[in-house]
Amino acid sequence: MVVVECSVPGCDFETEDVSEALAIALLTNHGLAHQSASPVMAASVQAPAFRGPKLDRPKIDVGVSIEEWNVFMRRWDVFCTGSGIGAAQAPFQLFQCAGPDLGDSLLKANPGATSQPLADLIAAMRSLAVIPVATCVLRTELLQLRQERDETFRAFTARMRGKAETCAYVTVCVCGVNVDYTDHIIRDVLVNGIHDSDIRRKTLGTPDILEKPVNDHLKKSTQTSPTPTPGPADVARRASCPECKGTFNVFTEGSRGWNTKPHQLCIDCYRVRRRKQRPRPSANSQQAATESEPIAQLSSIQSGARLCQRLGYRRRCHAPTPRSSVDIPTPVRLEHHIFSKGEWRRAKLRDHPRALITISVDMPVRQSDSTSDRGSVDKARVSAVADTGAQSDLWSLEEFLACGLSRDDLRPVRLSMSAANRSPIAIEGAFFARLSTASSGGGVTSCRSMVYVSSSVRAMYLSYESLLNLGLLSKDFPSGDVVGGPGDERGPDTHHTLDQPLSVNATRSTNGGCNDQSDHHGAQCSCPQRAVPPTRPAALPFPCTPDNNSRMKDWLLERYASSTFNTCPHRALPCMEGPPIEMHVDPTATPRACHTAAGVPLHWQQRVYDDLLRDEALGVIERVPYGEPVTWCHRMVVTRKHDGSPRRTVDLSPLNKFCLRETFATESPFHLARRIPKGTWKTVTDAWNGYHSMPLRDSDRHLTTFITPFGRWRYTRAPQGFLSSGDGYNRRFDAILSDFERKERCVDDTIHYDTDLEKHWWRTIDFLSRVGQSGIVLNPDKFQFAEKNVDFAGFRVSDATIEPLPKYLDAIRDFPTPVSTTDIRSWFGLVNQVANYAQLRDTMAPFKPFLSPRCKFSWSPELEEAFQASKCAIIGAISEGVEIYDMQKRTCLRPDWSRRGIGYFLLQQHCGCPSGIPDCCPGGWRVTLAGSRFLSTRAR
Incomplete structure (x- = not known):
């Protein structure tokens, strides 16, 4: 125990x-x-x-700004504190933070840099890494800061405070103490840079804004002014982007609520535009620093001047660079080159074009000015810069005074100007001037203009309008005739090569017509010159009456003959507005190439060859360049048209098997025709070579190469047999007409309608101008203008009914007796064109078994009798057509069914019988839609 x-x-x-x-x-x-x-x-x-994870060492290299250096130093302090680095190891650790170029420069300037005190090493690194910028330039950049649309106040304040730290807002008080007034400047810039005008107005109206922090006022303003929620109609409202032609929501809900103003662009195009318009302060800062930085400051970076010149003062990020400086090849910076004499040659940039003009103060205006009682110089000769991008005439104040003019001649103006880089231009005033210059014919051309005088420029700049008025610029610039310059390269076969399409949609070939152009037979072409659509007239040329419809039609055909209705086959087609169509091919697909051409009958060879040359002249196809190997190569197939002429097609089915489709939904032609209201004036247009107006992406052209007995060609526009040609064409056409109301479109056919005839005339003018400016050519032979009965998408649309076209009735009546299963299928396809007018199920029942591949074709006298009877029955059932659907009338749906199929009739009451029951009186209820189909074996 x-x-x-x-x-x-x-x-x-x-x-x-x-x-x-x-x-x-x-x-x-x-x-x-x-x-x-x-x-x-x-x-x-x-x-x-x-112990926590190891901290990453910050990095810095040459060509950084002062803001980036300050951020680096803060990261260096965090790294030293978190890693427990002492004073003895700090210089070695700091040297390892330098990038390859900065580290090499430090060792070249001072091999013992790491043995120096830490403060001296920091100063040496800063002198080599930071681009010196004058303080006044930095302050100017700070005052120009503005809050971006989607930028929060905290992010804007942080960005602005980082810039303000580099501006040295410190002054010496009378008592000898340094006073830092950075916070006051930040307050002013923050309030001035608020993007939302309502919040800025409320913030400026706050009484104690100078006593409390600005962020407190901004917080109250954003909390007391919630963004109003738009109504259901605005939420569902969509519009077409004017740049990419895609549709987008006009009102969207973001992190700060709904937008108060409707969007003008889609989000992608808005970001691209904002990115292009965003100022680049680095280039301006470098230039300003070169002009304003004292020599003492520049001398401190002489050791790294050659390195900075090689790098072009590129701004670098702080991310670590894993590659060694030895492995990085030195980039070669090219001088300006021009293409001359068959090769690229180094050359200097040409000087700005100048024009010698005579300028004087407009005398009547001067005499009317009672304040100007001083004598003045009558005229002054000036060498002015021809600036087609300028919107107003601008003259240097120095030249203005040197020519004997005075500030008393200037008048105060309200207009403010900015340069191409969005920097402001100081305007001293303006005066009314008379400009004159010698014309090419030996005479003198003069004009009057309001000239602005500025101290920010050093020359005289002529605006686009003055250049036009003085005759120094073509009236149709930039769509005028293209004249070969001295630098144009022309090969020996230039007269056989067509002009390449330009980037202008509405006028693909600016010299348009073919007055000096001959076809391959040497015949001269009398087509009108291609031009942009004319402007909207101020008034109609004729009184708006139904009797003048034919005169108005002829006037429209003549007015738009050189633009929208220009079907010249000897010049390149205009390019349809929108991006080029793309072919999305499976990367694992094995290309299929045909190396032998299909035969062409002898009596068709010349016509087929002429058709190829015609498409080449239109810019639809091009010959395959020399030295290009074959990857995909398809075969051209020639078939017979109904009139005996050859039809040239390209079999793209092997390519379509490996392509992805850009699906775009469309409606059936009959449903489009049913939406046309009764009692309207209608105009129908048909696009000419519609698919061929869509450009094909350059990198996809080789996929459309096809072989013929006359050589190899490839498409430069969307080919007819490609999988996504129809989807791309319909999407682009819909985007062009997205905001054009009261219209229906079926591929190439477009119909627009109005109840008021005068409004219909004006809308037709707007329609022709719009499609012409968008690069769509219309067929003048199929132009139906201001009619009550028109043919649209295979239907005859009258004032009250929709009927099949006579050609369909003739085709059914004249259809030959079938001799194969293919003929039976063709018969069913023809009948389906008119299936919306009646129930044709029972009439076509005897022939349905032949649609199955298991049924062997055999024609008997009983089938022949049923065939002839079916043609008469179909023609009798569909000849009267159907009524146009009226949303105000009583409607009845009458279905029908049997063991073999189902069908329906959609009826509307046109009589005044009070019972409201179908078949109340003969003709009282009329068919507005019908349909039927067979039942499958399982459905039976």
């Missing part, structure tokens, strides 16, 4: 007089109480110290 005491200081526990084994067990159990009572103390005594 033993008694054991607890060894913990201050504990009086001891075991009873028990056996040794039981005493040890009791003491062990008691020890658990001490462990649970003091876990913190035990952990602090026994647990090892925890």
Whole structure:
């Protein structure tokens, strides 16, 4: 028996007089109480110290701004503190933060840089890494900061405070103490740069804005002015983007609520435009620093001048560079080159074009000014810069005074100007001037213009309008005749090569017509010159009456003969507005190439060859360049048209199997025709070579190569047989006409309608101008203008009914007796064209078994009799057509079914019978839609 005491200081526990084994067990159990009572103390005594993950070393290189250097120094302080770096190791660690170029420059300038004190090493690195910029330039950039549209106030404040730290807003007080007034400047710039005008107005109207922080006022303004939620109509409102022609929501909900003003562009185009318009302060800062920085500051970076010149002061990020400086090849910077004499040659940039003009103050205006009683110079000869991008005439104040003019001649103006880089132009005033110059014919051309005088420029700049008025610029610039310049390269076969399409949609070939162009037979072309559509007339040429519809039609055909209705086959087609169509081919697809051409009958060879040359002249196809190997190559197939002429097609089915489709939903022609209201004036247009107006992406042209007996060609426009040609064409055409109301479109056919004839005339003018400017050519032979009965998408739309075209009735009546299963399928396809006019299920039932590949074709006298009877029955059922659906009339749906199929009639009441029951009187209920189909075996 033993008694054991607890060894913990201050504990009086001891075991009873028990056996040794039981005493040890009791003491062990008691020890658990001490462990649970003091876990913190035990952990602090026994647990090892925890170390966090290793910190990444910040990086810096040459060509950075002062803001980037300040951020680097803050990261360096965090790294030193977190890594526990002492004063002895700090210079070595700081040197490792330098990039390859900065580190090499430090070692070249001072091999013992790491042995210097830390402050000296920091100063040396800063002198080589930071691009010196004058303080006044930095302050100007700070004052021009503005909040972006989607930028938060916190982000804007942080960006502005980082810029303000580099501006040295410190002054010496009269008592000798340095006073930092950065916060006051930040307050002014922050309030001035608020993007939302409402919030800025409320913030400026706060009484105690100078006593409290600006962020407090901004917080109150944003909290008390919630963004109003638009109505359901505005939420569902969509519009077409004027740049990419895609549709987008006009009102969207963001992180700060709904936008108060409707969007003008889609989000992608808005970001692209904002990115292009965003100022680049680095280039301006460098130029300003070169002009304004004292020599003493520039001398401090002489050791790294050659390196900075090679790098072009490129701004670098702080991300670590894993590659070694030895492995990076030095980029070669090219001088300006021009293409001359068959090769690229180095050349200097040409000087700005100048014109010698005579300028004088407009005398009547001067005499009427009572404040100007001083004699003045009558005329002054000036060499002016011809600036087609300028919107107003601008003259240097220095030249203005040197020519003997005075500030008294200037009048104060309200107009403010900015340069191409969005920097402001100071305007001293303006005066009314008379400009004159010698014309090419030996005479003198003069004009009057308001000339602005500025101290920010050093020359005289003629605006686009003055250049036109003086005759120094073509009236149709930039769509005038293209004249070969001295640098144009012309090969020996230039007269056989057509002009390449330009980037202007509405006028693909600016010299348009073919007065000087001959075809391959040497015949002269008398087509009108291509031009942009004329502007909207101020008034209609004729009184708007139904009797003048034919005169108005002839006037429209003549007015738009050189633009929208220009079907000249000897010049390149205009390019349809929108991006080029793309072919998305499976990268794992194995190209299929045909190396032998299909035969062409002898009596068709010349016509097929002429058709190829015609498409080449239109810019639809081009010959495959020399030295280009074959990857995909398709075969041209020639078939017979109904009139005996050849039809040239290209079999693109092997390519379509490996292409992805850009699906675009469309409606059936009959449903489009049914939406046309009754009693309207209608105009129908048909696009000429519609698919061929869509450009094909350059990198996809080789996929459309096809072989003929006359050589290899490839498409430059969308080919007819491609999988996505129809989808791309319909999407682009819909985008062009997205905001044009009261219209229906079926591929190439477009119909627009109005109840008011005068409004219809004006809308037709707008329609022709719009499609012409968008690069769509219309067929003048199929132009139906302001008629009550028109043919649209295979239907005859009258004032009250929709009827099949006579050609469909003739085709059904004259359809020959089938001699194969293919003929039966053709018969069903023809009948489906008129299936919306009546239930034709029972009439076509005897011929349905032949649609199955298991049924062997055999024609009997019974089938011949049923065939002839079906033609008469179909013609009799569909000849009257159907009524146009009226949403105000009573409607009845009458379904029909049997074991073989189902069908329906959609009727509307046209009588005044009070019962409202179908068949109440003969002709009282008329068919507006019908349909039927066979049942499958499972459905039966």
